[in-house]
Amino acid sequence: MTASIATSQAILVVGGGISGMTAALEAAECGKQVILAEKTPTLGGRTALLYRYFPKMCHPTCGLEINLRRLKGNRNVRVMTMTEVLAVTGRRGDYTVTLKVSPRYVTESCTGCGDCANAVSAEIDNPYEYGLAKTRAAYLPHAMAYPQRYVIDPSIVGTPEGEKAKAACKFGAVDLEMKEETVEIKVGAVIWATGWKPYDAAKIQPYGYDRFANVITSVEFERLADPHGPTGGKILRPSDGKEAKDIAFIQCAGSRDENHLRHCSRICCMASLKQTQYVREAWGDAGKSTVYYIDIRAIDRFEDFYQMVQKDATVSFVKSKVAKIVEDKESNPVLHGVDTEGYHRYATTHDLAVLAIGMEPEANGIKLPDDMLLDSSGFIEGCKGTAEDQGMFGAGAASSPLDVNRSVQSATAAALRAIKVIHKTARTEQV
Amino acid sequence: MSNANVQAVARYQNDFLREVEERVEEGHMVKMCMQCGVCAGSCPFGPDWEHSPQKIFMMIRAGKRDEVLGSDSMFMCTSCYSCIVRCPRELPITHIMHGLANYAHRLGLAPKGQPTREFATLFWNNLVKKGRVNELTLTLGHYFTNGLVSGIKTALGMQRIGLGLFLAKRLNPMEIFGGHGVKDLKGFHAIVAKAKEIEDRKKGFTA
Ligand SMILES: Cc1cc2nc3c(=O)[nH]c(=O)nc-3n(C[C@H](O)[C@H](O)[C@H](O)COP(=O)(O)OP(=O)(O)OC[C@H]3O[C@@H](n4cnc5c(N)ncnc54)[C@H](O)[C@@H]3O)c2cc1C
Ligand code: SF4
Ligand code: SF4
Ligand code: SF4
Ligand code: SF4
Numbered sequence: 001m002t003a004s005i006a007t008s009q010a011i012l013v014v015g016g017g018i019s020g021m022t023a024a025l026e027a028a029e030c031g032k033q034v035i036l037a038e039k040t041p042t043l044g045g046r047t048a049l050l051y052r053y054f055p056k057m058c059h060p061t062c063g064l065e066i067n068l069r070r071l072k073g074n075r076n077v078r079v080m081t082m083t084e085v086l087a088v089t090g091r092r093g094d095y096t097v098t099l100k101v102s103p104r105y106v107t108e109s110c111t112g113c114g115d116c117a118n119a120v121s122a123e124i125d126n127p128y129e130y131g132l133a134k135t136r137a138a139y140l141p142h143a144m145a146y147p148q149r150y151v152i153d154p155s156i157v158g159t160p161e162g163e164k165a166k167a168a169c170k171f172g173a174v175d176l177e178m179k180e181e182t183v184e185i186k187v188g189a190v191i192w193a194t195g196w197k198p199y200d201a202a203k204i205q206p207y208g209y210d211r212f213a214n215v216i217t218s219v220e221f222e223r224l225a226d227p228h229g230p231t232g233g234k235i236l237r238p239s240d241g242k243e244a245k246d247i248a249f250i251q252c253a254g255s256r257d258e259n260h261l262r263h264c265s266r267i268c269c270m271a272s273l274k275q276t277q278y279v280r281e282a283w284g285d286a287g288k289s290t291v292y293y294i295d296i297r298a299i300d301r302f303e304d305f306y307q308m309v310q311k312d313a314t315v316s317f318v319k320s321k322v323a324k325i326v327e328d329k330e331s332n333p334v335l336h337g338v339d340t341e342g343y344h345r346y347a348t349t350h351d352l353a354v355l356a357i358g359m360e361p362e363a364n365g366i367k368l369p370d371d372m373l374l375d376s377s378g379f380i381e382g383c384k385g386t387a388e389d390q391g392m393f394g395a396g397a398a399s400s401p402l403d404v405n406r407s408v409q410s411a412t413a414a415a416l417r418a419i420k421v422i423h424k425t426a427r428t429e430q431v
Numbered sequence: 432m433s434n435a436n437v438q439a440v441a442r443y444q445n446d447f448l449r450e451v452e453e454r455v456e457e458g459h460m461v462k463m464c465m466q467c468g469v470c471a472g473s474c475p476f477g478p479d480w481e482h483s484p485q486k487i488f489m490m491i492r493a494g495k496r497d498e499v500l501g502s503d504s505m506f507m508c509t510s511c512y513s514c515i516v517r518c519p520r521e522l523p524i525t526h527i528m529h530g531l532a533n534y535a536h537r538l539g540l541a542p543k544g545q546p547t548r549e550f551a552t553l554f555w556n557n558l559v560k561k562g563r564v565n566e567l568t569l570t571l572g573h574y575f576t577n578g579l580v581s582g583i584k585t586a587l588g589m590q591r592i593g594l595g596l597f598l599a600k601r602l603n604p605m606e607i608f609g610g611h612g613v614k615d616l617k618g619f620h621a622i623v624a625k626a627k628e629i630e631d632r633k634k635g636f637t638a
Contacts, residue, residue, distance in 0.1 A: 206473070257519035258518075258519060259517070259519065294466075320472070321467035321472075321519070322472070323468065323473045324472065324473065336472055337469070338468045338485065339468065343471065345471075345478060
């Protein structure tokens with residue numbers, strides 16, 4: 001008889017973006033017990049904040065909807081929102097995880113009627129609009145939120161505003177007495193699908209993101225193009241609300257740069273190529289996109305998309321990493337640099353400059369268990385030690401800067417590895 | 432052609448990149464350049480000279496030896512470091528520019544009459560003589576680089592400043608008779624000679 005090395009046959013998936021949802025579902029549909037822990041009040045992650053997906057230019061809604069339907073139809077996944085991992089101890093097949101659950105102040109009785117939001121007047125920065133808009137302090141994260149339950153922001157709890165929200169709820173779903181909880185669980189394997197975050201653009205000093213209103217990031221541009229976004233889908237400049245028709249896209253903003261992120265973020269060339277088509281969609285032949293690049297990295301089959309954009313007469317390409325941006329009297333960004341095809345010096349004025357911002361691991365800055373193995377940019381490679389020790393895996397953008405398609409592949413692979421761990425421990429337990 | 436140049440050409444044939452890697456300060460970093468253009472766009476001198484660092488690095492890889500070593504651009508670099516702090520590949524651009532200038536000078540290929548080069552030569556020769564820079568002879572030497580008449584004119588133009596420095600005890604007219612040096616002049620000369628010997632050995636110069 002072998003000593004049991006497992007106390008639990010469940011899998012913990014940390015992060016409920018497209019990767020985390022995929023990993024959880026793949027494992028659950030194989031009959032495994034899964035706990036899906038998401039830090040924010042909703043599943044969906046950053047893809048929910050995109051206007052359209054390359055390469056097919058479809059809306060993120062459809063991909064997410066399919067996954068949510070799978071999730072609702074599966075009893076093996078337990079979704080925990082507003083939940084963060086505080087600590088992981090133990091080893092492969094036998095981990096103890098401490099989770100912190102923050103109060104939502106709204107119970108499961110919420111019907112999503114929205115009366116609480118109408119009742120309060122306090123506003124907070126909308127966490128789903130990258131600082132471009134505000135929202136009421138009682139809110140539904142976004143139209144695709146799962147669960148479809150409102151959230152009361154902690155800033156109004158204990159204030160008359162909080163009481164207003166409570167009074168407005170006909171279903172008694174507002175509970176201002178909710179407290180933060182700490183929960184301990186046992187699992188056999190952990191999948192880290194904590195995703196990515198945009199690099200802090202203000203650190204790229206010569207581009208003046210923190211000084212010039214009309215220098216924005218690519219994630220903000222997704223919001224400007226989205227009909228559900230802060231401008232109702234109109235591409236308007238932040239400084240004066242003027243229509244932005246002549247738009248510059250600056251590649252490698254923060255990526256491939258030893259002063260910032262040393263890796264190539266891999267999706268931002270495609271993201272900018274995609275966004276030139278938002279400009280075309282919005283303004284037709286009157287729109288103008290200029291892509292400033294070192295080299296265009298449209299990997300494998302994306303080359304077709306690149307060629308399609310190259311044929312578009314409203315899009316031009318300048319082979320040059322922009323050296324600096326200054327602002328003219330009308331708050332137009334003026335781009336300075338030297339191009340590599342002829343070494344011409346330019347100073348070109350645009351209505352709006354979009355920084356194709358680099359992807360950095362979201363887990364940068366949070367404490368991961370000691371035995372995790374990270375690459376030089378902080379992406380999760382797996383666990384230290386031999387294959388026999390591997391019980392924690394990275395998935396999706398947490399493991400590498402990946403697009404949605406590749407994130408899903410990576411998540412499926414991680415689920416398979418986790419299932420192997422559980423099978424092995426289960427076998428050992430039976431002996 | 433100078434002797435050193437003939438030897439270099441024979442030694443490196445047409446592989447100018449390797450020549451730079453082995454003989455120019457920080458030259459091994461040239462191959463790291465990805466031609467992004469940030470240094471060229473950040474250099475305050477950019478619009479005023481022919482070859483930006485970006486261009487020079489490409490020319491090195493393209494084997495344009497005569498054009499690079501004959502360029503006066505490297506001598507115009509003011510060491511402001513704008514390029515270094517922004518280069519995404521962390522090339523020590525300023526050092527490479529100075530290294531190239533130094534190498535071109537050594538091979539006797541640097542452009543004649545380039546003012547920075549001439550002043551640097553004057554400065555160096557002045558410095559090694561006594562181990563200290565003699566400001567009076569250096570300044571006068573500098574004034575007279577362009578000939579006697581122009582030198583007298585410049586010197587007269589600078590009279591008031593000279594007088595000011597003299598009154599502030601910052602300029603001693605007696606320095607014109609050789610001036611004072613470092614305590615151990617022989618030792619100093621030995622150090623300079625040794626440094627040159629080490630450098631020559633490292634970079635494969637045969638004297
Ligand atoms: C401007 C831009 C445009 C893009 N456009 C496209 C496109 O058109 N097509 C395409 O295929 N890809 C696109 N991408 C890439 C796409 O966004 C990513 O592939 C995708 O978001 C990866 O999903 P993910 O689940 O791995 O990570 P994320 O979407 O980042 O999800 C991670 C989830 O984990 C949660 N989380 C993080 N830390 C913790 C923690 N400690 N505890 C618990 N939960 C945590 C987060 O709240 C989040 O919900 C684009 C990227 C950018 C920057
Ligand atoms: S908390 Fe109450 S008022 Fe607010 S949306 Fe839910 S059910 Fe409606
Ligand atoms: S994908 Fe393109 S823009 Fe993004 S880092 Fe790589 S080369 Fe730069
Ligand atoms: S900034 Fe650096 S990498 Fe870019 S062209 Fe200049 S030397 Fe090359
Ligand atoms: S250090 Fe020299 S090459 Fe670099 S930016 Fe300044 S002047 Fe130009």
